[in-house]
Amino acid sequence: MSSMNPQATGESTQSEKRQETKAPSSKMPKRVVRITAALCAISLIWAVVTLVQALLAYQKVSSLSSETSNLQSQSASIEQQLTETQQKAATARVQPWCDSVTPASASDAGKIQDLLKQLKTVDPKGEYAEQVCPNKVKAFTINQDYSKLQASLEDISLKCEADGNHVRISGELKKYKGPKEATSSMKKSNLTLTITSSLEGTTDTATTQAKIEGINPGESKQFKAEADLPAKALTCRVSAVSWWPADLK
Known part of the structure:
Protein backbone atom coordinates (compact mmCIF):
# COMPACT_ATOMS: atom_id res chain seq x y z
CA MET A 1 0.00 0.00 0.00
CA SER A 2 2.90 2.25 0.64
CA SER A 3 4.28 1.65 -2.80
CA MET A 4 2.89 4.55 -4.81
CA ASN A 5 4.18 5.48 -8.28
CA PRO A 6 6.21 8.65 -7.95
CA GLN A 7 5.90 9.37 -11.64
CA ALA A 8 2.13 9.15 -11.53
CA THR A 9 2.08 11.42 -8.59
CA GLY A 10 4.28 13.91 -10.34
CA GLU A 11 2.15 13.90 -13.46
CA SER A 12 -0.98 14.41 -11.40
CA THR A 13 0.58 17.37 -9.67
CA GLN A 14 1.69 18.93 -12.94
CA SER A 15 -1.81 18.43 -14.43
CA GLU A 16 -3.40 20.21 -11.49
CA LYS A 17 -0.93 23.07 -11.85
CA ARG A 18 -1.79 23.43 -15.53
CA GLN A 19 -5.51 23.51 -14.66
CA GLU A 20 -4.87 26.16 -11.98
CA THR A 21 -2.85 28.17 -14.51
CA LYS A 22 -5.64 28.02 -17.16
CA ALA A 23 -8.42 28.92 -14.71
CA PRO A 24 -7.95 32.72 -14.99
CA SER A 25 -8.25 32.59 -18.78
CA SER A 26 -11.74 31.03 -18.44
CA LYS A 27 -12.92 34.09 -16.42
CA MET A 28 -12.28 36.64 -19.24
CA PRO A 29 -15.16 35.58 -21.54
CA LYS A 30 -17.58 35.83 -18.61
CA ARG A 31 -16.62 39.47 -18.06
CA VAL A 32 -16.99 40.20 -21.74
CA VAL A 33 -20.39 38.54 -21.75
CA ARG A 34 -21.45 40.53 -18.71
CA ILE A 35 -20.24 43.80 -20.21
CA THR A 36 -21.90 42.97 -23.51
CA ALA A 37 -25.12 42.06 -21.74
CA ALA A 38 -24.99 45.31 -19.76
CA LEU A 39 -24.44 47.31 -22.93
CA CYS A 40 -27.30 45.51 -24.62
CA ALA A 41 -29.52 46.18 -21.64
CA ILE A 42 -28.58 49.87 -21.70
CA SER A 43 -29.20 50.02 -25.45
CA LEU A 44 -32.56 48.33 -24.99
CA ILE A 45 -33.53 50.72 -22.21
CA TRP A 46 -32.44 53.68 -24.35
CA ALA A 47 -34.46 52.31 -27.29
CA VAL A 48 -37.50 51.85 -25.06
CA VAL A 49 -37.12 55.38 -23.63
CA THR A 50 -36.73 56.82 -27.13
CA LEU A 51 -39.78 54.91 -28.35
CA VAL A 52 -41.83 56.08 -25.37
CA GLN A 53 -40.76 59.68 -25.97
CA ALA A 54 -41.65 59.36 -29.65
CA LEU A 55 -45.05 57.91 -28.78
CA LEU A 56 -45.69 60.70 -26.26
CA ALA A 57 -44.67 63.33 -28.82
CA TYR A 58 -46.94 61.76 -31.46
CA GLN A 59 -49.79 61.61 -28.97
CA LYS A 60 -49.24 65.28 -28.10
CA VAL A 61 -49.19 66.29 -31.77
CA SER A 62 -52.32 64.24 -32.43
CA SER A 63 -54.03 65.85 -29.45
CA LEU A 64 -53.08 69.35 -30.63
CA SER A 65 -54.28 68.53 -34.13
CA SER A 66 -57.58 67.26 -32.76
CA GLU A 67 -58.00 70.39 -30.59
CA THR A 68 -57.20 72.60 -33.58
CA SER A 69 -59.77 70.75 -35.68
CA ASN A 70 -62.37 71.14 -32.93
CA LEU A 71 -61.63 74.86 -32.60
CA GLN A 72 -61.93 75.32 -36.36
CA SER A 73 -65.23 73.42 -36.35
CA GLN A 74 -66.55 75.53 -33.47
CA SER A 75 -65.41 78.72 -35.21
CA ALA A 76 -67.18 77.70 -38.43
CA SER A 77 -70.34 76.88 -36.47
CA ILE A 78 -70.27 80.25 -34.66
CA GLU A 79 -69.67 82.06 -37.93
CA GLN A 80 -72.60 80.25 -39.55
CA GLN A 81 -74.87 81.10 -36.61
CA LEU A 82 -73.79 84.74 -36.82
CA THR A 83 -74.51 84.82 -40.56
CA GLU A 84 -77.94 83.27 -40.04
CA THR A 85 -78.73 85.77 -37.30
CA GLN A 86 -77.69 88.66 -39.52
CA GLN A 87 -79.80 87.30 -42.37
CA LYS A 88 -82.85 86.94 -40.13
CA ALA A 89 -82.41 90.48 -38.82
CA ALA A 90 -81.99 91.86 -42.34
CA THR A 91 -85.03 89.91 -43.53
CA ALA A 92 -87.09 91.36 -40.70
CA ARG A 93 -86.01 94.88 -41.73
CA VAL A 94 -86.66 94.32 -45.44
CA GLN A 95 -90.06 92.61 -45.19
CA PRO A 96 -92.01 95.82 -44.43
CA TRP A 97 -90.40 97.43 -47.49
CA CYS A 98 -91.49 94.52 -49.67
CA ASP A 99 -95.02 94.78 -48.29
CA SER A 100 -95.20 98.49 -49.14
CA VAL A 101 -94.20 97.93 -52.79
CA THR A 102 -97.59 97.59 -54.50
CA PRO A 103 -99.12 98.56 -57.85
CA ALA A 104 -100.44 101.72 -56.18
CA SER A 105 -97.10 102.79 -54.66
CA ALA A 106 -95.27 101.97 -57.90
CA SER A 107 -97.56 104.35 -59.81
CA ASP A 108 -96.90 107.32 -57.52
CA ALA A 109 -93.70 109.25 -58.27
CA GLY A 110 -93.49 110.61 -54.72
CA LYS A 111 -93.93 107.18 -53.15
CA ILE A 112 -91.34 105.70 -55.50
CA GLN A 113 -88.74 108.16 -54.22
CA ASP A 114 -89.68 107.38 -50.63
CA LEU A 115 -89.33 103.66 -51.31
CA LEU A 116 -85.90 104.18 -52.83
CA LYS A 117 -84.72 106.06 -49.74
CA GLN A 118 -86.15 103.41 -47.43
CA LEU A 119 -84.44 100.61 -49.34
CA LYS A 120 -81.06 102.35 -49.12
CA THR A 121 -81.55 102.63 -45.37
CA VAL A 122 -82.65 99.06 -44.57
CA ASP A 123 -80.70 97.27 -47.30
CA PRO A 124 -77.95 99.45 -48.86
CA LYS A 125 -76.70 96.72 -51.22
CA GLY A 126 -80.16 95.41 -52.05
CA GLU A 127 -79.04 91.82 -51.47
CA TYR A 128 -81.64 90.90 -48.84
CA ALA A 129 -84.57 92.50 -50.66
CA GLU A 130 -83.74 90.33 -53.67
CA GLN A 131 -83.97 87.28 -51.42
CA VAL A 132 -87.21 88.26 -49.66
CA CYS A 133 -89.21 89.63 -52.62
CA PRO A 134 -87.15 89.16 -55.83
CA ASN A 135 -90.11 89.69 -58.18
CA LYS A 136 -91.05 92.99 -56.56
CA VAL A 137 -87.46 94.24 -56.67
CA LYS A 138 -87.24 93.35 -60.37
CA ALA A 139 -90.63 94.91 -61.16
CA PHE A 140 -89.75 98.03 -59.17
CA THR A 141 -86.49 98.43 -61.10
CA ILE A 142 -88.14 97.79 -64.48
CA ASN A 143 -90.87 100.32 -63.68
CA GLN A 144 -88.30 103.03 -62.97
CA ASP A 145 -86.51 102.48 -66.29
CA TYR A 146 -89.73 102.12 -68.27
CA SER A 147 -91.29 105.24 -66.79
CA LYS A 148 -88.22 107.34 -67.58
CA LEU A 149 -87.37 106.08 -71.06
CA GLN A 150 -89.43 103.53 -72.90
CA ALA A 151 -92.88 104.87 -71.99
CA SER A 152 -92.22 107.88 -74.23
CA LEU A 153 -91.97 105.49 -77.20
CA GLU A 154 -95.50 104.15 -76.71
Whole structure:
Protein backbone atom coordinates (compact mmCIF):
# COMPACT_ATOMS: atom_id res chain seq x y z
CA MET A 1 0.00 0.00 0.00
CA SER A 2 2.90 2.25 0.64
CA SER A 3 4.28 1.65 -2.80
CA MET A 4 2.89 4.55 -4.81
CA ASN A 5 4.18 5.48 -8.28
CA PRO A 6 6.21 8.65 -7.95
CA GLN A 7 5.90 9.37 -11.64
CA ALA A 8 2.13 9.15 -11.53
CA THR A 9 2.08 11.42 -8.59
CA GLY A 10 4.28 13.91 -10.34
CA GLU A 11 2.15 13.90 -13.46
CA SER A 12 -0.98 14.41 -11.40
CA THR A 13 0.58 17.37 -9.67
CA GLN A 14 1.69 18.93 -12.94
CA SER A 15 -1.81 18.43 -14.43
CA GLU A 16 -3.40 20.21 -11.49
CA LYS A 17 -0.93 23.07 -11.85
CA ARG A 18 -1.79 23.43 -15.53
CA GLN A 19 -5.51 23.51 -14.66
CA GLU A 20 -4.87 26.16 -11.98
CA THR A 21 -2.85 28.17 -14.51
CA LYS A 22 -5.64 28.02 -17.16
CA ALA A 23 -8.42 28.92 -14.71
CA PRO A 24 -7.95 32.72 -14.99
CA SER A 25 -8.25 32.59 -18.78
CA SER A 26 -11.74 31.03 -18.44
CA LYS A 27 -12.92 34.09 -16.42
CA MET A 28 -12.28 36.64 -19.24
CA PRO A 29 -15.16 35.58 -21.54
CA LYS A 30 -17.58 35.83 -18.61
CA ARG A 31 -16.62 39.47 -18.06
CA VAL A 32 -16.99 40.20 -21.74
CA VAL A 33 -20.39 38.54 -21.75
CA ARG A 34 -21.45 40.53 -18.71
CA ILE A 35 -20.24 43.80 -20.21
CA THR A 36 -21.90 42.97 -23.51
CA ALA A 37 -25.12 42.06 -21.74
CA ALA A 38 -24.99 45.31 -19.76
CA LEU A 39 -24.44 47.31 -22.93
CA CYS A 40 -27.30 45.51 -24.62
CA ALA A 41 -29.52 46.18 -21.64
CA ILE A 42 -28.58 49.87 -21.70
CA SER A 43 -29.20 50.02 -25.45
CA LEU A 44 -32.56 48.33 -24.99
CA ILE A 45 -33.53 50.72 -22.21
CA TRP A 46 -32.44 53.68 -24.35
CA ALA A 47 -34.46 52.31 -27.29
CA VAL A 48 -37.50 51.85 -25.06
CA VAL A 49 -37.12 55.38 -23.63
CA THR A 50 -36.73 56.82 -27.13
CA LEU A 51 -39.78 54.91 -28.35
CA VAL A 52 -41.83 56.08 -25.37
CA GLN A 53 -40.76 59.68 -25.97
CA ALA A 54 -41.65 59.36 -29.65
CA LEU A 55 -45.05 57.91 -28.78
CA LEU A 56 -45.69 60.70 -26.26
CA ALA A 57 -44.67 63.33 -28.82
CA TYR A 58 -46.94 61.76 -31.46
CA GLN A 59 -49.79 61.61 -28.97
CA LYS A 60 -49.24 65.28 -28.10
CA VAL A 61 -49.19 66.29 -31.77
CA SER A 62 -52.32 64.24 -32.43
CA SER A 63 -54.03 65.85 -29.45
CA LEU A 64 -53.08 69.35 -30.63
CA SER A 65 -54.28 68.53 -34.13
CA SER A 66 -57.58 67.26 -32.76
CA GLU A 67 -58.00 70.39 -30.59
CA THR A 68 -57.20 72.60 -33.58
CA SER A 69 -59.77 70.75 -35.68
CA ASN A 70 -62.37 71.14 -32.93
CA LEU A 71 -61.63 74.86 -32.60
CA GLN A 72 -61.93 75.32 -36.36
CA SER A 73 -65.23 73.42 -36.35
CA GLN A 74 -66.55 75.53 -33.47
CA SER A 75 -65.41 78.72 -35.21
CA ALA A 76 -67.18 77.70 -38.43
CA SER A 77 -70.34 76.88 -36.47
CA ILE A 78 -70.27 80.25 -34.66
CA GLU A 79 -69.67 82.06 -37.93
CA GLN A 80 -72.60 80.25 -39.55
CA GLN A 81 -74.87 81.10 -36.61
CA LEU A 82 -73.79 84.74 -36.82
CA THR A 83 -74.51 84.82 -40.56
CA GLU A 84 -77.94 83.27 -40.04
CA THR A 85 -78.73 85.77 -37.30
CA GLN A 86 -77.69 88.66 -39.52
CA GLN A 87 -79.80 87.30 -42.37
CA LYS A 88 -82.85 86.94 -40.13
CA ALA A 89 -82.41 90.48 -38.82
CA ALA A 90 -81.99 91.86 -42.34
CA THR A 91 -85.03 89.91 -43.53
CA ALA A 92 -87.09 91.36 -40.70
CA ARG A 93 -86.01 94.88 -41.73
CA VAL A 94 -86.66 94.32 -45.44
CA GLN A 95 -90.06 92.61 -45.19
CA PRO A 96 -92.01 95.82 -44.43
CA TRP A 97 -90.40 97.43 -47.49
CA CYS A 98 -91.49 94.52 -49.67
CA ASP A 99 -95.02 94.78 -48.29
CA SER A 100 -95.20 98.49 -49.14
CA VAL A 101 -94.20 97.93 -52.79
CA THR A 102 -97.59 97.59 -54.50
CA PRO A 103 -99.12 98.56 -57.85
CA ALA A 104 -100.44 101.72 -56.18
CA SER A 105 -97.10 102.79 -54.66
CA ALA A 106 -95.27 101.97 -57.90
CA SER A 107 -97.56 104.35 -59.81
CA ASP A 108 -96.90 107.32 -57.52
CA ALA A 109 -93.70 109.25 -58.27
CA GLY A 110 -93.49 110.61 -54.72
CA LYS A 111 -93.93 107.18 -53.15
CA ILE A 112 -91.34 105.70 -55.50
CA GLN A 113 -88.74 108.16 -54.22
CA ASP A 114 -89.68 107.38 -50.63
CA LEU A 115 -89.33 103.66 -51.31
CA LEU A 116 -85.90 104.18 -52.83
CA LYS A 117 -84.72 106.06 -49.74
CA GLN A 118 -86.15 103.41 -47.43
CA LEU A 119 -84.44 100.61 -49.34
CA LYS A 120 -81.06 102.35 -49.12
CA THR A 121 -81.55 102.63 -45.37
CA VAL A 122 -82.65 99.06 -44.57
CA ASP A 123 -80.70 97.27 -47.30
CA PRO A 124 -77.95 99.45 -48.86
CA LYS A 125 -76.70 96.72 -51.22
CA GLY A 126 -80.16 95.41 -52.05
CA GLU A 127 -79.04 91.82 -51.47
CA TYR A 128 -81.64 90.90 -48.84
CA ALA A 129 -84.57 92.50 -50.66
CA GLU A 130 -83.74 90.33 -53.67
CA GLN A 131 -83.97 87.28 -51.42
CA VAL A 132 -87.21 88.26 -49.66
CA CYS A 133 -89.21 89.63 -52.62
CA PRO A 134 -87.15 89.16 -55.83
CA ASN A 135 -90.11 89.69 -58.18
CA LYS A 136 -91.05 92.99 -56.56
CA VAL A 137 -87.46 94.24 -56.67
CA LYS A 138 -87.24 93.35 -60.37
CA ALA A 139 -90.63 94.91 -61.16
CA PHE A 140 -89.75 98.03 -59.17
CA THR A 141 -86.49 98.43 -61.10
CA ILE A 142 -88.14 97.79 -64.48
CA ASN A 143 -90.87 100.32 -63.68
CA GLN A 144 -88.30 103.03 -62.97
CA ASP A 145 -86.51 102.48 -66.29
CA TYR A 146 -89.73 102.12 -68.27
CA SER A 147 -91.29 105.24 -66.79
CA LYS A 148 -88.22 107.34 -67.58
CA LEU A 149 -87.37 106.08 -71.06
CA GLN A 150 -89.43 103.53 -72.90
CA ALA A 151 -92.88 104.87 -71.99
CA SER A 152 -92.22 107.88 -74.23
CA LEU A 153 -91.97 105.49 -77.20
CA GLU A 154 -95.50 104.15 -76.71
CA ASP A 155 -98.14 105.33 -79.20
CA ILE A 156 -100.84 106.96 -77.07
CA SER A 157 -103.68 109.12 -78.43
CA LEU A 158 -105.50 111.43 -76.00
CA LYS A 159 -108.64 113.57 -76.05
CA CYS A 160 -109.89 115.91 -73.33
CA GLU A 161 -113.37 117.44 -73.28
CA ALA A 162 -113.93 120.26 -70.81
CA ASP A 163 -117.37 120.97 -69.41
CA GLY A 164 -116.95 123.90 -67.10
CA ASN A 165 -114.85 122.68 -64.22
CA HIS A 166 -115.25 119.05 -65.28
CA VAL A 167 -113.13 117.23 -67.84
CA ARG A 168 -113.70 113.93 -69.61
CA ILE A 169 -110.60 112.12 -70.83
CA SER A 170 -110.43 109.33 -73.41
CA GLY A 171 -107.66 107.78 -75.45
CA GLU A 172 -106.04 104.64 -76.81
CA LEU A 173 -102.72 102.86 -76.43
CA LYS A 174 -101.85 101.35 -79.81
CA LYS A 175 -99.67 98.26 -80.24
CA TYR A 176 -98.29 98.22 -76.75
CA LYS A 177 -94.53 97.55 -76.61
CA GLY A 178 -93.89 97.16 -72.89
CA PRO A 179 -90.56 96.90 -71.04
CA LYS A 180 -87.92 94.88 -72.83
CA GLU A 181 -86.55 93.56 -69.53
CA ALA A 182 -89.86 92.02 -68.42
CA THR A 183 -89.77 88.24 -68.02
CA SER A 184 -92.36 85.99 -69.64
CA SER A 185 -94.41 85.96 -66.43
CA MET A 186 -94.45 89.76 -66.44
CA LYS A 187 -95.51 90.41 -70.03
CA LYS A 188 -99.18 90.94 -69.13
CA SER A 189 -99.19 94.43 -67.68
CA ASN A 190 -101.22 97.04 -65.86
CA LEU A 191 -100.46 100.66 -66.80
CA THR A 192 -101.23 103.85 -64.95
CA LEU A 193 -101.28 106.99 -67.10
CA THR A 194 -100.78 110.32 -65.35
CA ILE A 195 -102.64 112.98 -67.32
CA THR A 196 -101.75 116.61 -66.72
CA SER A 197 -104.26 119.36 -67.58
CA SER A 198 -103.43 123.03 -68.04
CA LEU A 199 -106.04 125.27 -66.40
CA GLU A 200 -107.64 128.29 -68.02
CA GLY A 201 -106.63 131.69 -66.73
CA THR A 202 -103.77 130.34 -64.56
CA THR A 203 -100.31 128.87 -64.82
CA ASP A 204 -101.40 125.95 -62.69
CA THR A 205 -101.76 122.37 -63.77
CA ALA A 206 -103.82 119.51 -62.37
CA THR A 207 -103.31 115.77 -62.71
CA THR A 208 -105.54 112.74 -62.83
CA GLN A 209 -104.92 109.10 -63.64
CA ALA A 210 -106.26 106.61 -66.16
CA LYS A 211 -105.83 102.84 -65.95
CA ILE A 212 -105.09 100.29 -68.66
CA GLU A 213 -105.28 96.80 -67.20
CA GLY A 214 -104.30 93.37 -68.51
CA ILE A 215 -102.60 94.44 -71.73
CA ASN A 216 -100.10 92.23 -73.55
CA PRO A 217 -97.33 93.35 -75.94
CA GLY A 218 -98.74 94.00 -79.42
CA GLU A 219 -102.28 94.70 -78.17
CA SER A 220 -104.20 97.99 -78.34
CA LYS A 221 -106.57 99.19 -75.63
CA GLN A 222 -108.76 102.23 -75.03
CA PHE A 223 -108.98 104.06 -71.71
CA LYS A 224 -111.21 106.68 -70.07
CA ALA A 225 -111.04 108.96 -67.05
CA GLU A 226 -112.90 111.95 -65.57
CA ALA A 227 -111.86 114.72 -63.23
CA ASP A 228 -113.30 117.75 -61.47
CA LEU A 229 -110.88 120.67 -61.75
CA PRO A 230 -110.73 124.04 -59.97
CA ALA A 231 -110.80 125.81 -63.36
CA LYS A 232 -111.56 125.00 -66.98
CA ALA A 233 -109.08 122.68 -68.70
CA LEU A 234 -107.48 123.98 -71.84
CA THR A 235 -105.12 121.17 -72.87
CA CYS A 236 -104.22 117.72 -71.60
CA ARG A 237 -101.19 115.50 -72.04
CA VAL A 238 -99.86 112.18 -70.77
CA SER A 239 -97.03 113.25 -68.49
CA ALA A 240 -96.05 109.83 -67.08
CA VAL A 241 -96.71 106.13 -67.55
CA SER A 242 -96.26 103.63 -64.72
CA TRP A 243 -95.89 99.91 -65.38
CA TRP A 244 -96.57 96.88 -63.19
CA PRO A 245 -97.04 93.13 -63.88
CA ALA A 246 -100.75 92.30 -63.89
CA ASP A 247 -100.25 89.15 -61.79
CA LEU A 248 -97.99 90.69 -59.13
CA LYS A 249 -99.83 92.16 -56.17
